[in-house]
Amino acid sequence: MKLSFSTRGWADHSWDELVSTALEMDFSGIEIHNPIINAVFTGKGGPLERYNTQATARALRDKGLRVIVHAGNPGFKNQFKRADQSMAQWCLIAGESEVAEGKLTVKHLRDAAGNQVFEDQLTLPEGEALARVTR
Numbered sequence: 507m508k509l510s511f512s513t514r515g516w517a518d519h520s521w522d523e524l525v526s527t528a529l530e531m532d533f534s535g536i537e538i539h540n541p542i543i544n545a546v547f548t549g550k551g552g553p554l555e556r557y558n559t560q561a562t563a564r565a566l567r568d569k570g571l572r573v574i575v576h577a578g579n580p581g582f583k584n585q586f587k588r589a590d591q592s593m594a595q596w597c598l599i600a601g602e603s604e605v606a607e608g609k610l611t612v613k614h615l616r617d618a619a620g621n622q623v624f625e626d627q628l629t630l631p632e633g634e635a636l637a638r639v640t641r
Contacts, residue, residue: 509639510535510572512585515601517544521553528571531600531632535572590615590622596639599627610635 511528513519513536519527528536538554541547547554553562566573589597595618599611612635613627630638 509533509596509598510537511600512537512539513544514539514585517546519546521546525566525569525571527605529569532636534570536566538573586613586615589613593620597627598635598639604629608632612638 511533597613611629614625
């Protein structure tokens with residue numbers, strides 16, 4: 507199962523910390539939230555500065571990560587909507603507070619056949635959340 511880590515709410519962390527967190531949590535990608543206004547990404551020397559993008563893409567590919575850039579409406583409701591439109595089965599939220607507590611918020615969107623599922627989101631210990639989405 508492929509899961510991505512979102513940078514939303516992690517503005518005070520370095521790029522290297524974000525990549526390390528995604529790798530430690532065994533995510534397959536990083537969703538970059540608001541890269542245009544966040545100098546950590548696009549400022550001088552940032553991973554998405556136009557002179558660094560190819561090196562950044564190569565480094566992420568070498569680590570087995572892919573990048574999704576989202577510069578639209580940052581609200582959680584909109585992110586759930588995008589996840590649903592992508593036909594994702596699960597949506598995981600790893601905000602700063604969840605990670606600090608060793609938890610993830612999980613929302614089941616679709617069953618294996620692609621049928622919409624109407625379940626409440628749950629905040630669970632990290633291991634339990636990952637086990638739930640990978641069974």
